[in-house]
Amino acid sequence: MSGVPGDAPAELAGKIVTPGDSRYQRVRSTYTTVGRPAQVVLPESAQDVAAALRFARDRGLPVAVRSGGHGLAGTGTNDGGLVIDLRALNRTDVLDRRTRMVRVEAGARWAQVAQALAPHGLAVSSGDHGNVGVGGIATGGGVGWLVRKYGLTVDHIRAVEVVLADGTLVRADAANEPDLLWVMRGAGAGAGVAVAFEIEAMELRDVGHAQLVVAVDPAGETLRRWADVMARAPRELSTELRLASQHDGSTAAVITAVVTSGSVPVVRGALEPLLQVGDVLGQQARIVAYTDLVSPLHLHENTGQMPARTTNGLLTEMSAGAARALVRASAAPDPVLVQMRSLGGATHDPDPSATAFAHRHQNVLVIGAAFPPDARDTLRTGWVPLAPYLDGAYVNFESAPDGTTFDRFYPGPTGARVADLWKRYDPEGVLRPRPRV
Template identity: 40%
Template sequence: MTLELGVVLDPALPPATMAALAQRAEEAGLDMVVTNPGDLDPWTTATWLLGSTKSIPIGVALAPVATPDPRDPEAGYPSVAGRARDSLDLLAGARLITDPSAWTLAPADPSPADLERAAAANLPVVVPASTEAEVDRLARLLIEHRGPRPTGPRRTSSVRAKRLPGIAYDEVPASLAETAVEPGDPAYRTVRSTYLRGGRPGLVLRPTTPPQVADALAFADRHRHLPLGIRSGGHGVSGRSTNNGGLVIDVGGMNTIEVLDTATRRVRIGPGATWKQVAAALDPYGWALGSGDYGGVGVGGLATAGGIGYLSRKHGLTIDHLVAVEMVLADGSIVRADREENPDLFWGVRGAGANLGVVTAFEFEVYEVAEVGSAQLTLVVPDIEEALLRFGEMAAEAPRDTTVFLVTGRPRPEGSVIQLYGLVDSPDPEVIVERLTPFASLGALVQQQVILAHYTDVMNQAHDIGPDGHHGHGEPHARSGLIPGLTSEFARDAAQLLRTGDVYFFQLRTMGGAIADVDPTATAFAHRNAAFQITAMGGGTEALDTAWSLVQPHLEGLYLSFETTRSPERVADAFPPATLTRLRELKQRFDPTNLFRDNFNIDLSEMNR
């Protein structure tokens, strides 16, 4: 039985004395301060004490608010009182306790035996105190009973009651204790979910330095029985950066962006930065670094998977401009990987990084980009099969400076609505119009926006995550694939997939160009000859798989960032045999115990077959 000990303050004390005693109790390591308001207003008293302290819970005994008598102007209203309580508790960091049954009272000047008897109720024990000497005596009794207070934030009994079995919460490393988030903490709602996926992890660790990442991995290693998610921006379609009941290591706070060398345009970027932030930081220099198509995506996930975006046909994938990484391996070692130091690890990070460690910093050599043409076109087409085929021809034949993505969904009676999102890497309006005009002829143009903009303006269309975090719900269901060309057979089968009605989001990302200039063996992302990347999303796994089977015969590989199925077959689709063999060898060297298993796991058991 762990003794929790606090003080009860007499409401007759001067307000300054009450505040001073509450502060003294907090400094001395006591667990709670309780006051009986007496003639004072309870909310004002609670606010005064909460504002005078930083972390200690404050208890104020309040009688339940009965249904008000409308004839009594002094009567309280339950909804108003409840909202006031919840608001004050939120603002104070979940430190307000208003239920008097949440603590038990011991006599003044208690003996150790008195405390033992009171603690038998398994509740915090509070003792009357009116001087600092009395507070200090209680602190000494507490230390004699349980030793010095452990590091980390104070958590009330009600918060600790929401802890899940199987997690050693009181053994969280000291370096992470202050920022760790448990299910009962007020910050939990801001970290539990990702952009698309709802989650209820048992503990979220938030390191901000490589040594803290190492501490987090050591803690995760002692909890192998639990799922483990690694999160940077929390946007990933795959949803692997949250879970139910497990651990999440959130590196979102490692989000610095630093220019290392203006001559070579080398920049260092933390995994928690978003591509919107990266674009804004590079824009004053006239630089850019292509990412995906949405600025709210975190750097960490995309920059270890590939990076198929609006600038890829002109400049290559995001990973093609990566020159070095700093990362923490499964054993806690902090290493650098580039073409000279740990070159094999550097090869694997560029396409399969989630299996090998946690990247804590990326170094890129970015490129100059002037103003660009950014376009959004909405068209209605009577025949989606014909429109897909024509789009494929136009997109593949377009110059490298032009990249257009197509998005569509379930057909409507009046035809299929397609949205085209394009970028022309040119500041010349005439060139922009020339490049985009063919795409506008795909159907009846019902809406268009074409602007001359900086790349940061394109990325800035993403919403900020905000202090409330992501609020995804449920489980996303997405399938991903790569095709070497958009043939008439593929257009036919993709149109049939859409007509099933089981796919509400279907995207074609145009590849080719500079992506194919890189040797397929140069990085773990090996599908350099793909012409298009395809994503389909549906409401359920079974129906989506049935629809997806229509286009499956046309696929040659997949892009992991948009895939939610983690079966071994999907991993084999993502990496050609020679690439997968080499990745298994790296996995054996850098993560032999398979700590990084809850992603698209490279299974070491296959090495012995």
Template identity: 65%
Template sequence: MNLNLDTTPAALTGKLITPTDPRYDDFRSTYTTVGHPAVVVVPESASDVAAALLMARDRGLPLAVRSGGHGLAGRGTNNEGLVIDLRRLNKVTVLDHRKRLVRVEAGARWAQVAQALSPHGLAISSGDHGNVGVGGLAVGGGVGWLVRRFGLTVDRVRAVDVVLADGSVVRADAQNEPDLLWVMRGAGAGAGVAVAFEIEAMELRSVGYAQIAARVDPAGQVLQRMDAVLRDAPRELTTALMLSSQGADTHVFITAVVATDDQQAIRRAIEPLLGIGDATLQQALVTPYRSLVPRHHLHANVGQMASSTSNGLITDMTPTAARAMVDAVSGPTPVLIQMRSLGGAVADIDPSATAFPHRHQRSLVIASSFPPYGHEALGKAWEPVAEHTQGAYVNFESNPDKAAFDRTYPGSVGTRVTELWKRYDPEGVLRTGARS
């Protein structure tokens, strides 16, 4: 698309990147998806974001919004449209140390947040990689290393500065625009562009960290034992599991984080994981929280990891669900399966309190395929596992169709999300053209 920039809004002068710009290749893509947008806008203020939104609306351009740019779902870019890249809105400010209240701009990435808060002895329950952007994660849910102890990121969001599709800038909190605050905590991408969050952090400096590898039996009993351990585990323990197959052998690789620096408590939390089967403790240490999302994660995002992703939530790891997961990774389509633990503090929140309603499930199961296998092949491999899931998480879904929406926002939650999207963005500017 040849975009006429002669009438570019004055506020955006010097903030547009087009395909002829030598910086274009560094700005057009996410980690998983190479895009070909007509223009990338790199705002430096909320008013710049407003100007970019109005530019997309007035010129009928498909719109995508990107915070950090990691974006496994790939929706932070598009083809022949306008991309708003928030990376220059990245300040992290401690507003009130006594109340642990922190202001984080949406373009910051979690490595930057952790580094900024570390000298204050504070941390935010966030993603599990330092390159993940604050904005995308914090409007979708926020499943990370501290989730069982401190809940989802959205559970700690107290206010959001939002630019609406009509260009107005609104503060959403419990007293002012409570409906907007509700939808921004779990389904925000269709309501407005979050430019900053006020988040209640927690006091945390160091955590226990362990890596465990185990052989997986064909029936997946090791996964059932893992589920049983987590059912009775202390809230301080959060795990991420990766299931992969090489030839006839299937293995599980477990990362365990214990949200305390008490070595006895760390040992008590991790030891049951070693009893799930043929397991080996590969590493165990106490480390600063910032080392889990380190600065060296802050790489460029140029579509270097093309993939398709889907997911579902599981309450109990039944024998048939466990076998289905093992069969999926050892089947004809190479599939990588991850399982993130939930429960604990996540379940403390009323399902109607935020637009993330999935509070009783204990695990998030994520399946990914890689070229030459696309979304259709992933769907066939994932279907036997999907039969055992209930609900989905928006940030790990690269095909956001109607069925995915209904899984993510079921029943009355979906009805309310749809109503609020139409209220705050009646023309659907934010919901057109994002690359899946």
């Protein structure tokens, strides 16, 4: 059954999935959220995206935009509205090997991008999970395994092909529509539907990959030593630290480290200071292909399987108070799953006004997640003691944005400019992400 509504535009024939369609179960939901949309459009071109937007407007249907479906707020689906699911727009092409310019379509998953670029010896600084979509990361920020060496995904975007809410297709670059380029690099969700990005990729094949398990003291001195090591680390080293409370009441940190080099001495030199972070309970290190990290093994369908609640904040300094609050939140009877990402390095290079991602002096991204049934209360209780130490937040790790979060994502003059541009490019707020939780 095609499920094409009778009044749908001809170019969308066969590309609209409705609840009676056998494909519906596969396309209704995102990673965190089960959706009940009235229609899911699967565009195969920018023109199809424009037709879908016009169709939704004519019928007064709320619109949700989806690339990889990993958005934590579940804004990639809705109930009773129209979802534009970009999965069929998933090409990656090398435009010019000499200048390392690549064109990546928004519906690709980062594992697909890594696979397509590997034969050319190229990679793009992205998120670290291969199933996450290009569209969500490249319009929000992009903090991944290469972040201290190469910065955020948005830092390397040179042009974006965007369908505006009224169906106009625009190619925004530094010379043509620079305001649109600016807002798409960090606050794109409210400005238009990105269908493709031109990105300056990096030369990269192999990386050093290590995992260490370190004992964590209740006062959090271990976290302060980690932050201290990272403040002095070469840019080649990026790390993620997860707190894990143990059955005996103690806490451990699982540190994943990536070094952007395939040279054993360089990798060893970058990793060695991490051994000073605390009592090492276990460790391993190896050289791997970048495609092993952002792996096709991560690819899966999204069925609302992870109904977690997530929030985040940025730290400029890992103070004693912040470190203690983090350890307490992760060791509480209802623990918050705490994950930290090292920033600094190349993330500090751009001027804060250069893109809509303005956070250019903070050193740590802290992410907290909690699970049903008490996710909301667990997260709130764990996060309250940390809040005074936080300095802004990253739009892409927030599952329940509200009236206060916009100012944390887009502080000061950045927020004023984002709000102005959202109004200019989407005056009726058709694309403004609507949180479901």
